[in-house]
């Protein structure tokens with residue numbers, strides 16, 4: 115994008131006057147942020163129009179979550195004007211860095227939402243016509259604070275700073291009908307800028323509003339309709355993002371959200387398709403839709419319903435749907451698979467439910483065995499089965515995950531439709547996750563191999579011959595990043611971390627299968643060892659955590675409390691704190707992640723094998739030159755394939771072992787012969803830590819009792835974890851260790867989101 119400092123500042127000045135009745139001299143931070151962003155939007159508008167107008171086959175990425183993070187720096191970078199804008203602002207005495215305070219757009223929970231954001235950016239950067247469709251939640255993922263070590267949730271008023279990167283497109287508003295009310299859906303379009311290529315795709319987020327009779331010829335549309343227009347609850351639908359990650363909650367409001375988003379999106383697309391004079395039967399030639407897990411799967415019966423209103427028979431409509439939709443699965447955890455109650459669904463959306471029944475009938479007509487294949491059974495609608503049956507392609511998100519889908523989770527379906535199943539290993543955008551968050555390291559790489567890797571990450575392999583040469587720079591930059599992170603943590607959390615410590619980091623949603631508890635127990639093990647002298651010369655280490663627990667997830671909240679108690683114990687111990695620190699950062703989000711992944715010495719990826727579909731944090735650490743301390747799970751397996759197992763620290767049961775030991779597993783067999791482990795577990799119940807709410811006791815019971823004790827094999831993997839973690843900490847500091855770290859960076863090419871979207875396009879979308 116061309117940039118003219120004088121004109122840019124004039125635009126900013128004009129916007130400040132028009133929108134805020136102020137000027138550059140007296141504008142506050144928020145006013146300036148809005149004016150700067152809008153000035154950039156004005157400049158980018160022509161490219162947006164051109165990209166939109168191109169008559170290309172497109173893919174719609176339907177997702178209930180888009181975890182975009184902060185837009186301004188990424189947008190300026192991708193437009194190629196980051197330095198220019200910084201300079202322009204500096205010339206009037208303003209610092210671009212002040213916008214670090216602007217709220218993150220956290221319209222997502224974790225991996226699945228952040229993946230959607232990376233894919234939109236990558237597709238634009240690769241000139242692939244991919245548009246996102248989702249919900250404009252009024253409040254994003256809750257903000258987290260700790261009180262006395264307990265998680266407390268607060269509302270995330272992300273619009274507090276304004277939303278200058280969105281455009282409200284009132285002319286595209288439409289009505290979404292539920293049995294009990296009609297809702298107005300108004301789209302807000304966000305530009306998705308490709309990296310320095312002039313491409314601008316769109317993220318369209320729908321906002322719910324009361325229907326206003328004067329906007330639409332309601333007297334016409336409502337003719338013969340006896341149902342009242344209920345405006346009262348209308349805005350509520352999009353009020354808040356459900357904070358559950360991996361557990362299905364059968365809440366009616368969530369069902370409304372899901373239908374609201376897919377109905378509005380499809381109405382809009384079909385309307386424009388028809389307006390262009392096309393035959394609706396040819397929709398699959400022009401469009402395909404990717405269903406990001408089951409959350410948007412109601413799109414399938416909704417499209418069939420719309421097509422039937424257009425005069426197609428069920429079978430005609432079904433065939434169009436089958437050629438249009440594709441489905442990504444992101445988890446094999448049984449509690450996450452979405453199922454809806456037939457009564458609730460048929461009550462709220464009778465004509466949509468009718469199409470679901472049609473799909474079930476069709477399934478039977480195709481001769482599929484009722485016992486092995488079903489969409490509706492025992493009063494429940496199985497959304498994943500609906501998605502698989504009607505989609506062209508079904509994909510998992512890492513090799514190991516796709517194999518589990520084929521052989522276990524969806525085995526029946528795979529046997530019947532082997533050609534539907536494909537693997538697309540996840541990827542991350544190297545723009546946000548290296549260029550933007552670690553500019554110093556990026557510069558060093560540029561100086562050796564040029565800038566081609568920015569959009570062709572495999573070129574990082576060309577860095578290998580230079581590894582020895584850049585080792586000093588790499589060390590220095592890592593040290594500087596650690597200093598910056600330590601200062602930030604001091605400011606935000608009030609905890610001091612000496613920057614020469616090893617930074618061992620685990621950041622991800624809090625879930626039992628991710629085993630933050632295993633990490634916590636290892637820290638306690640080191641603490642006692644150092645304190646009592648059984649561990650000598652412990653390498654100074656800071657154990658850093660970041661994670662939000664779903665507000666209703668009791669065990670996850672208990673783990674947070676436990677870690678915060680351990681932190682208090684360790685950091686408060688005058689002797690031990692010389693070589694150990696523990697900090698659980700509050701309100702971990704995308705912007706915090708950017709600061710953490712470039713400052714890590716060890717990346718903790720320690721899920722029970724078979725349970726983490728892929729993981730993408732693991733890739734972010736790797737790309738910033740960090741070794742993985744992990745299990746053979748998700749994309750860790752492929753990270754080892756690419757970077758060499760010898761350059762990472764792998765421990766624990768493999769998937770096969772997990773399957774073998776799970777039957778008849780009794781953690782007491784291990785606890786009884788491991789007094790050290792027993793002692794650590796005892797701290798949960800023996801008064802070592804304050805536990806006025808009895809949370810730690812429940813944690814103890816989840817490991818030692820109940821009908822499935824230690825479901826996630828914490829005890830089983832404990833000894834091996836300690837062994838390998840000690841090895842890592844002892845290796846730290848040597849040239850050999852830094853070399854391992856850097857070799858991981860050189861091997862990160864496969865994990866670019868550019869490669870992932872290319873794979874999606876070649877195998878599924880065929881959009882360019």
Ligand code: 26W
Nearest residue numbers: 225226360361362444450726727728729730
């Ligand atoms: C119905 C409640 C619910 C909400 C969200 C169930 C499941 C989810 C997501 C599927 C959870 C999720 O984010 N999964 C993560 O997806 C990432 C991107 O593919 C993977 O890297 C992670 O391994 C996976 O946990």
